[in-house]
Structures are given as C-alpha cells and as structure tokens.
Amino acid sequence: MTAEQDIQEQVQTAAAGQTPLAIQGGNSKAFYGRTTAGKPLSLADHHGIIDYTPSELVISARAGTSLTELESVLAQEDQMLSFEPPHFGESATLGGSVACGLSGPRRPYTGAVRDFVLGVNCINGKGEYLRLGGQVMKNVAGYDLSRTLTGSLGTLAVLLDIHLRVLPLPALDLTLVQNCSAATAVENCNRWAGRPLPLSAACHLEDRLYIRLSGMAEGVQAAATAIGGEPLDHAGHFWEQLREQQLPFFAGDTPLWRLSVPAATQPLALDGEVLLDWGGAQRWLRSKLPAAAIRSAVAAVGGHATLFRGGDRSSTVFQPLQPALLALHQRLKNTLDPAGIFNPGRMYPEL
Amino acid sequence: MPDKSIIPQLRKQLPAHCVLTHPEELRPYECDALSAYRQLPLAVVIPETTEQIRTILQLCSHNRVPVVARGSGTGLSGGALPLADGVLLSLAKFNRIMAIDPHNRTARVQPGVTNLAISKAAAQYGLYYAPDPSSQIACSIGGNVAENAGGVHCLKYGLTTHNIQALEVFTIDGEQLTIGSQALDAPGYDLLALMTGSEGLLGIITEVTVKLLPSPDVAQVVLAAFDSVDAAGAAVTATIASGIIPAGLELLDKPAIRAVEKFINTGYPKDAAAILLCELDGTQADVSAQIERVKQVFTAAGATAQQVSRDEQERQRFWAGRKAAFPAMGRLSPDYYCMDGTIPRKHLAHVLNRIGILSAEYDLPICNVFHAGDGNLHPLILYDANQPGELERTEELGGKILELCVAVGGTITGEHGVGMEKINQMCVQFNSAELQQFHAIKQAFDPHNLLNPGKAIPTLHRCAEFGAMHVHHGELPHPELERF
Numbered sequence: 001m002t003a004e005q006d007i008q009e010q011v012q013t014a015a016a017g018q019t020p021l022a023i024q025g026g027n028s029k030a031f032y033g034r035t036t037a038g039k040p041l042s043l044a045d046h047h048g049i050i051d052y053t054p055s056e057l058v059i060s061a062r063a064g065t066s067l068t069e070l071e072s073v074l075a076q077e078d079q080m081l082s083f084e085p086p087h088f089g090e091s092a093t094l095g096g097s098v099a100c101g102l103s104g105p106r107r108p109y110t111g112a113v114r115d116f117v118l119g120v121n122c123i124n125g126k127g128e129y130l131r132l133g134g135q136v137m138k139n140v141a142g143y144d145l146s147r148t149l150t151g152s153l154g155t156l157a158v159l160l161d162i163h164l165r166v167l168p169l170p171a172l173d174l175t176l177v178q179n180c181s182a183a184t185a186v187e188n189c190n191r192w193a194g195r196p197l198p199l200s201a202a203c204h205l206e207d208r209l210y211i212r213l214s215g216m217a218e219g220v221q222a223a224a225t226a227i228g229g230e231p232l233d234h235a236g237h238f239w240e241q242l243r244e245q246q247l248p249f250f251a252g253d254t255p256l257w258r259l260s261v262p263a264a265t266q267p268l269a270l271d272g273e274v275l276l277d278w279g280g281a282q283r284w285l286r287s288k289l290p291a292a293a294i295r296s297a298v299a300a301v302g303g304h305a306t307l308f309r310g311g312d313r314s315s316t317v318f319q320p321l322q323p324a325l326l327a328l329h330q331r332l333k334n335t336l337d338p339a340g341i342f343n344p345g346r347m348y349p350e351l
Numbered sequence: 352m353p354d355k356s357i358i359p360q361l362r363k364q365l366p367a368h369c370v371l372t373h374p375e376e377l378r379p380y381e382c383d384a385l386s387a388y389r390q391l392p393l394a395v396v397i398p399e400t401t402e403q404i405r406t407i408l409q410l411c412s413h414n415r416v417p418v419v420a421r422g423s424g425t426g427l428s429g430g431a432l433p434l435a436d437g438v439l440l441s442l443a444k445f446n447r448i449m450a451i452d453p454h455n456r457t458a459r460v461q462p463g464v465t466n467l468a469i470s471k472a473a474a475q476y477g478l479y480y481a482p483d484p485s486s487q488i489a490c491s492i493g494g495n496v497a498e499n500a501g502g503v504h505c506l507k508y509g510l511t512t513h514n515i516q517a518l519e520v521f522t523i524d525g526e527q528l529t530i531g532s533q534a535l536d537a538p539g540y541d542l543l544a545l546m547t548g549s550e551g552l553l554g555i556i557t558e559v560t561v562k563l564l565p566s567p568d569v570a571q572v573v574l575a576a577f578d579s580v581d582a583a584g585a586a587v588t589a590t591i592a593s594g595i596i597p598a599g600l601e602l603l604d605k606p607a608i609r610a611v612e613k614f615i616n617t618g619y620p621k622d623a624a625a626i627l628l629c630e631l632d633g634t635q636a637d638v639s640a641q642i643e644r645v646k647q648v649f650t651a652a653g654a655t656a657q658q659v660s661r662d663e664q665e666r667q668r669f670w671a672g673r674k675a676a677f678p679a680m681g682r683l684s685p686d687y688y689c690m691d692g693t694i695p696r697k698h699l700a701h702v703l704n705r706i707g708i709l710s711a712e713y714d715l716p717i718c719n720v721f722h723a724g725d726g727n728l729h730p731l732i733l734y735d736a737n738q739p740g741e742l743e744r745t746e747e748l749g750g751k752i753l754e755l756c757v758a759v760g761g762t763i764t765g766e767h768g769v770g771m772e773k774i775n776q777m778c779v780q781f782n783s784a785e786l787q788q789f790h791a792i793k794q795a796f797d798p799h800n801l802l803n804p805g806k807a808i809p810t811l812h813r814c815a816e817f818g819a820m821h822v823h824h825g826e827l828p829h830p831e832l833e834r835f
Contacts, residue, residue, distance in 0.1 A: 055592035056695055078594060101536070114541055115513050128784040136693040137725045138510065138765035140499045140548045141773075141780050142808070143789055147512070147544030156540070168594035190454050194477060196565045196634055219637030260534040264454035281535050302533035319538040324526050328795065329540055335791035347539070 003046040003064075004160060010041055011158060012127035015339045023154040023343055025064060026091030029100050033153050035313045036346040041158065043095050050161060051135070054079060057166050058118065058135050063095025063159045070094055074166055082110045082167040086243050095159045101151020104243040105201035105212070108193075108263065108278040114150040116165045122149060122157040125337030135163045148332075154343040155351050156336040170214035173200070174221075175238065176229030178209045182267045182276055185209040189279035190264040197223045203242055204276040205249060212239065242277065245309075249275050249284070255311035257285040257294055261303030268297055284308075295319060318347060326350060353436035357416045358394050361438070364406050371395040380439050383424045383431040384486075387742065388771050392419065392433030397441045401521075401557050404440070408555065409525040411438055417801050418523070420551040422463060422494030425486040427689060428770030430498065430550045430806055437804075440555065442493050448472050449558065456563045457516060457533070462493025462556045466500075469561060478563035481508035484766070485674065493556045499548030501766035503599040503630075503673075506724040508564065510766070512547040519558035520546065523797045533560065545792070550768055551803040553796040567632035570598065572669045573645050575654040576623035580604055580719075583625035584699040586652035587723045590629065591696070593648050595641055599630040600724030601673055604703075607680075607718040607731075608672075614679035617672035620656055627723065628673055630666075676720040677731070684716070684733035688745050692756030693765035696726040705755055706730055713748040715741075727765035728756070754779050769807045777807075778814035786811060 001009075014021050020038035024030075047064035054077040061070055067087055074080055084104025085097040098120075103112045119133025133139060133146035149156055180188070185204035189211070193199060198215035211227060212235065213220045224231075232238060241247050250256065259268070263281035267274065272287025287294065291307065298305045304319035321329060326348070333340075333351050345351070361370045371377060372394045381389045393416070398404045411418045417437030424431055433439045445461035448469065452458070453476035458469055466487040470479040483502035484490055490500070496518065501510045508514070517531035531543040546553055577583040583602055590597065603611070603626050608619050619626055627649070631641040642659055649657055660666035680687045694702050703719065710717040710732075721729040730752055734745040753763040753776045763769070763776040777786070789808045793800065809817075 053695075053697055055588045056697060057591060058695070101541075103536075108535065111509070111513060112536060114544060115509065124788065128788070130785050130788055131781075132785070134760070134762050135695055136727075136761050136765070138501055138505065138693045138722070138727045139762040140766060140768055141762050141764050141777060142769075142785070143553075143792055144499070144512065144544045144548050145788070145792070148541045150541060150544075151536070152540055167596065171594070190456075194453060194456060194565050196567045196632075198633070198637070215633075216637050216640045218640040219634050222634055222636040260532075260536055262452075262455045262457075262533050264452075278535070304532060304534060304538050306538070321539050322529070324522075325528055325530075325539065325542075328522075328528065328542070331795035332540060332542075332792065335788065335795050 007041065007043070007046060007158060007160070008123050008127055008129060011123050011125070014039065014341045015125055015127055018339050019341060020344050021341050023099070023158055025093030025096030025099070026066070026089065028087065028089030028092040029096055031309055032100055033346045034317050034349070036343050038344065043093065043158070046160060049073060058163060059166050060135060060161060060163045061094050062161055063093060065094045067092040067094055067097055075169070078169045079166045080169050081116065081164065082106055083113045083116055084243055085113065086245070088244065094162055098150050098162055099152065099154045099159060105203065105239050105277065108281050109199050109201070110167065114147045117146050117150045117162065118165055119163040120146040120149055120159050121161040122159050124157045125339055125341055130157070133163065137165055153347045155347050156333060156342065158342070170200070172217045172220045173212060173214045173235065174224055175210055175212045175232040175235030176224060176227060177232050178211070178229040179207060180209050181207060182274065185276060186264060186266060186280040192227060193263070193279055197226065199279070201239060202279040205247070210238065249273065249286070252286070253310055254286040254288060255307060256309040257287060258306040258308040259283040259285055259298050259303060261298060261301050265301045265303070268301070270294060270297055291315065316349070321348070353393055355393060357410060357414050357438065360410050360414070361394060361396060361407065364410065365396065365398065365403055369397050369399065369403065371397070380421065380424070380433060380441070383421070383426040383429060385427055385429040385770065385772055388429045388432050390433045390435055392437055392439040393435070395439045395441060397444055399444045404521055404555060404557060405525040407438070407440060408521055408523055411801060412523050412525065412799070415799055415801065417804050419803050420497070420555055422491030422497070423465065423489050425490040426494060426498060426768060426770065427691070428764070428768040428772040430768050430770035430803070432771050434805070442491070445557065451476065453478065457560050458563055459558060459560050460492055461558060463491050466490050466492055466495055473563050474566070477566050479566050480514065480561050481564050482511050482514050492559050492561065496547055496556055496559055497549065497551050498768040499766070501727070503601060503722065506600055506722065507596050507598045512544055514562050515543065515547065515559055516562055517560035518543060518546055518556050520554040520556055522554055523799070523801050528554070531560070548768070550770060550807040552793055552807055553802065568634050569638050570630055570632035570666060571638055571642060572660045572666050573629040573642060573649065574619070574658045574669050575627045575629070575649045576620040576656040577625045577627070577653060578623065578655055580625045580703050581700045582653045583627050584703070584723070586627060586649050586654065587699070588696055589648045589652050590645060591724070593644060595644055597629045597645070597724060598632040599628070600722070601628045602626070602719070602721055602723035603673065603676065604719040606716065607676055607720045610679040610683050610718060611672040611676055614682055615671060615675050617668055619672050623655065628669055673720065680718060680731050680733060685735040685737065688732040688734065688749055690728065690730045690732070690749050690752050691764050691767040692753050692761055693725070693727045694756050694759050694761035698759040699723070699726065702728070702755060702759060706752055709748060709751055713744055715745060715748055726761065750776060771806055774806070774809045774813070775817040777809050778817050783811055786814065
C-alpha cells in the first residue's frame with residue numbers, strides 16, 4: 001500500500017467512526033492556531049519531489065517533503081519559493097507551510113503562499129481524492145479551491161501533493177539600514193513602494209529601518225542611490241533571523257501578537273514592544289494587553305490581530321468573523337469535512 | 352411558458368426605468384461576446400443602489416427565480432448568457448470609483464467601473480492596476496473578478512486573484528458580506544480566492560478593493576523573428592530559464608503575422624515563421640540590462656532578426672499588430688472561434704504540431720496568437736457559419752484542442768472562463784468526486800441554485816451524456832452513472 005492509500009484509508013476509517021484527526025507534517029508549527037485534540041495523522045511518509053522542470057517555474061512535491069530539501073533543490077537551479085516561508089524548526093514540511101499559510105519578509109512585494117499555489121491533490125473528509133487547480137499558472141476551470149485550502153490549517157482537507165509557482169533568485173540582494181522613528185519608517189516605506197523600486201523586504205526595529213533591494217545589479221544599485229542608507233553585512237542572516245523569529249525581540253514568554261493593518265497606518269498606541277515588518281503591513285507586538293483591547297484597536301484601522309505565540313491557546317486566537325461570514329465558513333467546512341474530523345477547533349472553535 | 356409573476360413584483364419595488372421587459376429592450380442583453388449563444392431573459396433589471404440589488408435578490412430568492420449577473424458583456428465563454436426563466440442583473444450603473452488610497456496603494460471601486468478607468472484614475476499618483484485583459488477599455492472590474500481575468504502582463508504581475516484585496520458581496524438571500532480585508536491575509540478561509548473566477552455562481556459583487564502598483568518608469572519591447580515555431584517556443588523557454596520574467600511574452604505564427612500585415616502595416620517580418628514580442632519594464636537601469644540579456648538569449652535560440660523599440664511610439668506600433676490580430680482574422684474569415692487552453696510550456700512544440708494536424712484533419716485553418724510566456728494558447732479557428740455544418744465542425748475541433756491541453760497536464764481555460772462554452776470539456780478535466788465537491792460548494796453559498804445556474808460546473812448527467820461520446824482507452828468516465 002502506498003503512503004497515499006494509507007492516508008486515504010485512515011481518513012475513511014476516521015470519517016466512519018467520527019474520530020477527530022490531528023494532521024501533522026513535521027509538527028514544527030504545533031504552537032500556531034488553537035489547541036486541537038485528535039488521533040495523529042502523519043504525512044511524514046508521503047514525501048519527495050514529483051516533478052520539477054526549472055524552465056517551467058513550477059515545482060510539484062508531496063506534502064511531507066522537507067522544506068529545507070525543497071529549497072535546496074530550487075537553489076541549485078537559482079530559483080526560490082518567493083513567499084519565503086518561515087520554517088520554525090528543522091522538521092518543517094511543505095504541506096505544513098501551505099496549510100498554515102505563513103509568508104516571510106518578501107510577502108508584500110511578491111505575494112503570499114496562496115499567490116504561488118497553482119493546485120493541490122488532497123483528500124476531503126469523505127476520503128475522496130480530489131485534484132484541484134493544476135500545474136499551469138493560468139487556470140480558471142472550476143472553483144479556485146486550492147487557494148482556499150491554503151492557510152485553512154488542515155481543517156478542510158488533507159493536502160497530499162502541491163504544485164507551486166517558483167521564481168528566479170535575484171542576481172543581487174542589497175540591504176540598507178537607516179536610523180529613523182517608526183512613524184518615519186512607515187511613511188518612507190510606503191512612499192518608496194509607490195515608485196518602481198526593486199523592494200523585497202522592509203522592517204523597522206529599535207529605531208533602525210532595514211530595507212532589502214533585490215534584482216539585477218544595475219537596478220539594485222540605482223535604487224540604493226535613490227533610497228540611501230548604510231549597507232548591512234551578513235544581511236541574509238538578519239532576514240533569516242527575522243523570518244524564523246530568532247531575533248532577541250521574539251525571545252521570552254510575553255504573548256506575541258501578529259497585527260495585519262493597511263501598510264501606511266501610523267504606529268498604533270498599544271502598550272508593548274513593536275517590530276514593524278512588511279513595510280508596515282505586518283506588525284509584531286509583545287504585549288500582555290487583553291485580546292479585546294488589541295483587536296478593537298486594530299479593527300478600528302481596518303486590520304486584524306492574531307495571537308501568534310503564547311497566551312491562552314484555547315481562546316479565540318484569530319480575529320472573530322462577522323456572524324454571517326462565520327456561518328458561511330461552517331457551511332463550507334461541512335461540504336469538505338461533513339463529519340468534522342479534520343483538526344477540529346484549530347482555527348475557530350466552530351470549525 | 353416561463354413564470355412571469357416576478358415582473359410585477361420587481362416593478363412594484365423598483366423605479367420604472369430600472370426594469371426592462373419588452374423584447375426590443377431585452378435584445379441587447381441576449382448574449383455576451385460569445386454571440387453564438389443567444390437567449391432573451393424574462394426581464395433585465397438595472398439597479399442604481401445597493402439597496403435595490405438587495406431587494407432584487409430577495410425577490411428572486413423568495414420566488415426561486417434564477418439571476419444572471421452581467422458587467423459589460425465582454426466575456427468570451429457565455430457566462431453572462433441570460434436564462435429564459437431568469438432575471439438578468441446588469442451592474443452597469445455601478446460605475447463609480449469610491450476612493451483611491453495612494454499611500455496604501457489600493458482603490459475601492461464599484462463593479463461596473465471599466466478595467467482601464469481604474470488605471471486612468473490612479474495615474475495621477477504614479478500607480479496603475481496591473482491585469483490588462485485585451486478588452487480592458489470596455490470590460491468591467493466586477494466581470495474581471497467573476498472570470499479571474501488575465502491579460503498580456505499577467506506573466507509578471509499575476510491574474511485578477513493576485514491583484515485584489517477585498518470584495519463586498521451580496522448572497523442570493525440579500526445578505527451583505529465583506530470578503531478579504533483592507534489589510535493583508537484576512538482571517539478565516541480564503542474566500543476571496545473562491546469568489547474570484549466563480550463566474551457569478553456564488554454571489555453578487557457590489558464593490559472591489561484592488562491593489563495598485565507603481566507605474567514602471569519605462570517599458571521596451573524586443574521584437575524577434577524565427578524561422579520555425581519550434582525555435583520561437585524554445586526561445587521562450589530559454590528566456591524564462593535565464594532568470595528573467597518579462598512583463599509580457601507573446602507569440603504570433605506565420606498565418607497570424609500575414610493576417611495582421613494585411614490589416615495594418617506594423618512592420619512585422621512577413622517571411623518569419625513566428626515572431627516573439629517580449630516586453631520588459633521597470634527602472635531604466637533594470638530594463639536596459641534585461642534587454643541585453645534577452646537579445647543574447649534570442650540570438651542563441653536562433654533569432655533571424657531582432658529590433659528593440661526605441662521610443663514609446665515604436666513600442667505602441669509593435670503592440671498594435673498583436674492587438675489587431677483578432678480583428679485582422681475577422682477580415683480574413685467570415686467567422687473565427689477563439690480557444691483558451693493553457694499547457695505546461697515544455698509541451699508547446701508538441702501541442703502546436705498536433706493543432707496543425709487537427710487543422711488539416713478538420714479542413715479548417717487555425718492561426719496562433721498567444722501568451723507564450725505562461726503557456727496560454729489562443730488558437731483561432733477560421734470558419735464560415737453560413738456553410739452548413741461548419742460551426743459544428745469548428746466546435747468539435749475546438750473541443751479536441753482543449754482535450755489535448757488537458758492530456759499534456761494543462762487546462763481547458765486559462766483566462767476566458769468555462770461559462771456555457773466549455774461546460775462539456777469540464778467533464779474531461781474533472782472527475783465525478785471533484786465535480787460533486789464543486790456543486791456542494793455552490794450549495795453552501797446558494798442552496799437553491801439560483802445564481803447563474805447551469806454554467807461553469809456541469810451536472811454529472813450532462814457529463815455522462817457527453818462522456819459517452821468520448822471514451823479514452825476504453826475507460827468510461829463517470830462510471831457510476833447510468834447511461835442513456
């Protein structure tokens with residue numbers, strides 16, 4: 001029996017017995033989302049690259065494929081996953097990264113995980129094998145369900161195989177550092193983003209703004225002259241530490257909140273330490289403030305807040321949905337997972 | 352006879368000029384840009400406020416009357432084809448740009464705003480809306496979202512789904528939902544992706560928040576000639592493999608070049624077997640460096656001649672031929688049928704050769720003008736609808752081409768949508784479990800199947816009837832169904 005058939009059978013058995021399943025890739029992101037209980041369903045044995053022709057800019061791999069392995073195969077061909085997925089551990093898998101829907105520093109400039117997912121093969125809660133989307137960039141046949149599964153935290157289906165669009169590695173990356181306040185950083189990052197400059201990351205921490213430029217050498221050098229700032233040595237290490245939450249800012253037990261707000265929003269008056277990422281669109285907050293205070297402040301500017309790490313993992317971790325939208329989520333979940341066996345409650349208590 | 356009892360109810364609730372029922376008033380709405388399919392609706396409603404949209408949907412839902420939404424009617428797959436027992440809901444009056452936020456680089460627009468109008472309004476801030484379907488002067492943003500429209504520049508900048516951030520949507524019950532968010536990565540399931548390209552089957556869009564990008568400082572085009580389509584195809588692959596993502600990369604084959612040159616004089620090399628148009632955009636420093644690289648790649652791939660646009664006027668002239676390709680076909684042939692399959696680029700030469708063989712078999716000429724960079728083919732089948740049987744032969748040939756695309760790992764539609772046109776080919780691309788999953792999703796949004804029913808996703812019975820004619824390797828598709 002193949003790993004795929006084995007997984008399909010486990011799902012069918014669980015559906016028949018209404019046994020909750022806890023889907024696991026490398027278990028590196030178990031901290032994320034709400035706590036869930038269930039019989040572990042491991043994707044670890046379903047791994048390997050299925051198809052990779054670099055000139056197609058597409059890679060197809062099984063969900064249990066190690067993210068590190070995948071990235072090194074791409075790097076050998078001067079290509080990359082341009083959403084720069086955080087690993088959060090050596091055991092991180094492709095499937096877990098897609099299911100969690102997390103993107104790294106490049107996200108505001110080249111797109112999120114879901115923007116690069118072209119298609120998936122998966123098993124729904126009835127144990128049916130479904131092929132959604134495909135291996136080509138332009139595809140409008142059928143509902144775009146593979147992107148909806150992305151970031152659904154395994155609550156809708158078990159991802160088996162994933163087709164991703166990949167991009168060439170830039171010829172040159174250059175990181176510049178400027179001393180400025182958070183307010184100036186927000187202002188400048190969004191002004192630059194309105195000009196055709198090859199920005200690929202921008203973060204502000206402790207009165208220093210870090211700007212990464214990526215592209216052909218000529219364009220990067222011209223942009224560096226236009227923006228100004230001191231070049232940063234070993235910048236690759238800095239961006240990796242930011243992506244992996246290994247900077248000192250992320251240490252300690254104080255709850256870590258992820259605030260997603262319109263990028264040009266001025267710094268919010270919330271008690272706690274703040275790191276601005278994504279040119280202002282993503283803000284990390286270390287704070288013991290009550291969830292309601294954080295959520296209402298963020299909602300007031302059109303954003304939303306996630307209790308990313310720490311705090312009460314059985315509480316509402318993600319921003320609550322309006323009742324009609326939650327009802328629609330429940331109906332959608334019911335079409336894919338009618339027995340409610342996949343990661344129950346991992347995203348919202350009702351799903 | 353369809354039940355017309357909805358009409359007096361609509362008249363009672365809406366201003367008189369918002370409800371059309373006379374056949375001569377309905378006629379302009381009988382088809383979209385796929386004019387081979389025509390049908391008069393029960394009534395056309397043209398609301399002017401979102402409250403009126405809510406009223407219309409509640410009436411239709413209560414009376415179980417189907418609703419077909421329509422933007423500008425430029426769709427190529429019959430997605431806006433009316434239903435005889437349904438109401439056609441025109442969103443043409445929703446044509447206001449509500450707000451442009453230059454700092455956050457977004458615009459909130461009503462669904463009837465044309466694609467090009469957004470870029471024109473954003474130009475004062477040095478911004479634009481990237482997806483550029485060829486009908487962008489007329490097509491509406493609501494329709495673009497419904498079809499997940501693409502265009503020449505989606506190779507670098509993505510499709511509609513990559514360039515929108517939020518939608519205001521009415522469900523069939525008249526309930527308003529905000530899908531997506533003004534901030535990135537909205538909480539919950541990615542319903543924005545599900546709505547985009549759903550062809551009016553899941554909800555009615557009343558507002559769209561689009562992302563705006565900085566306008567490039569400069570754009571230049573490399574025009575290269577090749578002595579075989581295979582060589583041009585190989586040049587496309589080599590360009591992408593070299594690490595460059597052009598803003599656009601288009602291929603015209605010999606019949607297409609000749610048709611264009613007869614129509615307007617663009618200076619394309621008439622003796623070439625194929626030409627490539629490769630656009631590069633960004634800052635001047637980047638574009639100059641990329642042009643040098645592309646020219647080297649094309650030379651190595653066997654280009655017989657190359658020109659680089661020297662100024663904006665020349666760039667426009669290079670593109671004029673590509674843009675005139677479809678009307679040029681219209682001069683060569685009484686009718687043409689435009690296909691829209693996408694394939695993995697590595698199969699380009701094989702698929703183009705097979706299309707040539709099919710063209711000979713069916714005795715119908717085919718021109719190829721297409722988005723080579725992303726493998727999105729637009730074979731144009733030339734035919735004469737006045738010749739008995741020729742339309743049927745054309746549709747059959749078109750179906751064969753789409754099945755060929757699926758067979759090499761591609762799709763039946765890259766950017767035009769399924770609509771009515773490709774509904775049978777959906778049975779080739781998807782199996783019963785997949786189609787049933789799609790129907791279940793529709794039911795979660797629209798439990799009584801009232802929004803654009805019968806489009807985009809075929810019923811299993813339809814597939815059984817169609818499948819009976821298309822048995823591959825002795826395997827009957829959808830084997831669990833009764834045959835009749």
